[in-house]
Amino acid sequence: METKSQMRDEKYAADISSIREAQVRISPFIHKTPVLSSETLNSIAGRKLHFKCECFQKGGAFKFRGACNAIFSLNDDQAAKGVVTHSSGNHAAALSLAAKLRGIAAYIVIPKNAPKCKVENVIRYNGQVIWSEPPMRSREDMATKVLQETGAVLVHPYNDGHIISGQGTISLELLEQAPQIDTIIVPISGGGLISGVALAAKSINPAIRVLAAEPKGANDAAQSKGAGRIITLPETNTIADGLRAFLGDLTWPIVRDFVDDIITVEDKDIIEAMRLCYEILKVAVEPSGAIGLAAVLSDDFRNNLAWKDCNNIGIILSGGNVDLGVLWDSFLK
Amino acid sequence: METKSQMRDEKYAADISSIREAQVRISPFIHKTPVLSSETLNSIAGRKLHFKCECFQKGGAFKFRGACNAIFSLNDDQAAKGVVTHSSGNHAAALSLAAKLRGIAAYIVIPKNAPKCKVENVIRYNGQVIWSEPPMRSREDMATKVLQETGAVLVHPYNDGHIISGQGTISLELLEQAPQIDTIIVPISGGGLISGVALAAKSINPAIRVLAAEPKGANDAAQSKGAGRIITLPETNTIADGLRAFLGDLTWPIVRDFVDDIITVEDKDIIEAMRLCYEILKVAVEPSGAIGLAAVLSDDFRNNLAWKDCNNIGIILSGGNVDLGVLWDSFLK
Structure with a gap:
């Protein structure tokens, strides 16, 4: 492959x-x-x-398709440390669900103004919500911080070949x-x-x-x-x-x-x-x-x-x- | 058959x-x-x-299934005179659509309290709306009257083998x-x-x-x-x-x-x-x-x-x- x-x-x-x-x-x-x-x-x-x-x-x-492909393409060492993303919502829920299916952690940076039902989806799928300010810069900075602390793999919502x-x-x-x-x-x-x-x-x-x-x-x-x-x-x-x-x-x-x-x-x-x-x-x-x-x-x-x-x-x-x-x-x- | x-x-x-x-x-x-x-x-x-x-x-x-079966089971002489029904709405729309597909008339007796979207469906499918009072007795009486005037076939909403x-x-x-x-x-x-x-x-x-x-x-x-x-x-x-x-x-x-x-x-x-x-x-x-x-x-x-x-x-x-x-x-x- x-x-x-x-x-x-x-x-x-x-x-x-x-x-x-x-x-x-x-x-x-x-x-x-x-x-x-x-x-x-x-x-x-x-x-x-x-x-x-x-x-x-x-x-x-549709986001679950890409998230699933990204999660199940990780090798075991990568997967063990979990994944992190910043997202307007649907990618976040999708990544949480895919991570849950593989049994690994998903750290989800979500802007405070995200629609309620999208946040609920993340929580439903055991994603770990980390709030950020709405601008994309704030979201990216927070994701980088989480990444450095956990060693998790960043799964970008769209700028990623597997996605x-x-x-x-x-x-x-x-x-x-x-x-x-x-x-x-x-x-x-x-x-x-x-x-x-x-x-x-x-x-x-x-x-x-x-x-x-x-x-x-x-x-x-x-x-x-x-x-x-x-x-x-x-x-x-x-x-x-x-x-x-x-x-x-x-x-x-x-x-x-x-x-x-x-x-x-x-x-x-x-x-x-x-x-x-x-x-x-x-x-x-x-x-x-x-x-x-x-x-x-x-x-x-x-x-x-x-x-x-x-x-x-x-x-x-x-x-x-x-x-x-x-x-x-x-x-x- | x-x-x-x-x-x-x-x-x-x-x-x-x-x-x-x-x-x-x-x-x-x-x-x-x-x-x-x-x-x-x-x-x-x-x-x-x-x-x-x-x-x-x-x-x-689901009503379209029964209505379609009833309409396409009519012989040509029966079909030429059209069909009539009284209905709370979905059967009415379904019968109108099936009649439209066969190119015959559908006379639809509808109670005045039917939901708006159901009446709109009847009109969308070229059903001829005839209003009645809400009680079932009034609806049936009106349907009988239409039936006598037009010679149309009554297609009951449920008490019918084809339906x-x-x-x-x-x-x-x-x-x-x-x-x-x-x-x-x-x-x-x-x-x-x-x-x-x-x-x-x-x-x-x-x-x-x-x-x-x-x-x-x-x-x-x-x-x-x-x-x-x-x-x-x-x-x-x-x-x-x-x-x-x-x-x-x-x-x-x-x-x-x-x-x-x-x-x-x-x-x-x-x-x-x-x-x-x-x-x-x-x-x-x-x-x-x-x-x-x-x-x-x-x-x-x-x-x-x-x-x-x-x-x-x-x-x-x-x-x-x-x-x-x-x-x-x-x-x-």
Whole structure:
């Protein structure tokens, strides 16, 4: 396995081989999530939509795939000292659960403003919560401190080859479940999910289009694609709490080379997409998870001639960890 | 096919043959719904739970199976005059959709107090809404009037062999998807769903236990089983708007002979089960749909020695048509 990994293209942190290896490694632990469809939503969108329900994944989000791959790739000496991460929530819960399954410690640095249900998930899975101030710098500093004290292995939420490979297993499943798919729309934040999904999908079928969906109030990835280099923002402003991270040095080259375009959407359209998921699909999706549907329904996508041939669209509903009160309040605004 | 049906046991309105025929008839139209599971809910329940997600069925409820079977069993002369029904909502939407697929008229008598989202579903599927007063008598009278004026065929929501056979297809799918199931828990109202489910399940494996879940405020089925005859109630009082009907002369003999027990639950426990479905399974389930989980978590079930060997329980999440505001309000009470 290591040999194969060493053979991979030096330019990227993962490839179809590492993704297939991840699938074998994590398949005893993950849910193979269903793909749902709705004639009503098809007729609203004017295309056939195939919803890959990662909200039903263990821990309530796709993050468990990458976390599981990272944890079960550790050797025994590494594993004995545990793992540490800083995270907006879903990666934290996922890493806690994967660590619990392997019987090792997970030290989780969480910003004080994380959604309650995401913190509860960490505690449910025996993660050891260490609070930090919200800014990413504070979170990283606290994680480094824990790492120095415990000798634990840092598992970055997205800028990590094992994480990217784990998330890529979604494409392997999705294209087996709905082989007619010609386009996949994926939420983008730090880029771990879309990097894995794009590498696997394009390797299986180079004609598949991979599009990112990003909040207008955290459009660093769109700006990065435009500038040809990683752009970070002084601040972000979006209801999608899972989409506030910036691209890393491992995810950026993959996003640069394999993501066909980035569609940015307003928060109000994310909320409307959440409502459609709830009312029509009967699925609880968090704001970050609903953004793919919002993108498909946006004027920017509908009116772009480049995408008029996207007839069978895979939409990754990336997570479902949303407090019901938050959902309800957002509908009233 | 008619010949086979005529061969069935005279005592019952359906059997495994009519249910297998229904499966062939409706499979081009229905969703094969997924079975979800959650380690968290397993550990809360102390058993393995397998959730059959009929909330993802077309129209948002299992009712589409029976409606589809009834509509596509009509001959062309019958079909030309359309169909009529009175319904608390999900059957109405299902019949409208099935009629739309066959290109025939559906006249839907709906009580004025039906949930808004259920009425919207009828309209979405081109059903012709005819309002009535809430009592069942008023609804039936109005349906008879429409029937006389149009010559349409009455498709009863549950007291109908085709309806029962259609709902029974759930067992065929569920026992293929999760063959280890030893118990199935099913919401009971008029008895169409549980009749089909019980006939099919017991035919495939006579050792499978089939239990009904019923609201304490509409416990006519439990009273009927106790009395050995159909009992109706002067009024019902439950949040589960889909579970207020009484057994019919076709469903009663099946419930009497094939349902092992009826577990009654309080509305507050139904609401708690809805919350668990939302927060942990990430699935929107209406009160009637969540009652099976409420039953499994009830003290009556946990403490009953007769059910201590129920280790793999299939729970039918029968529908997901719930207004989000209603859901939220119920959590605050």
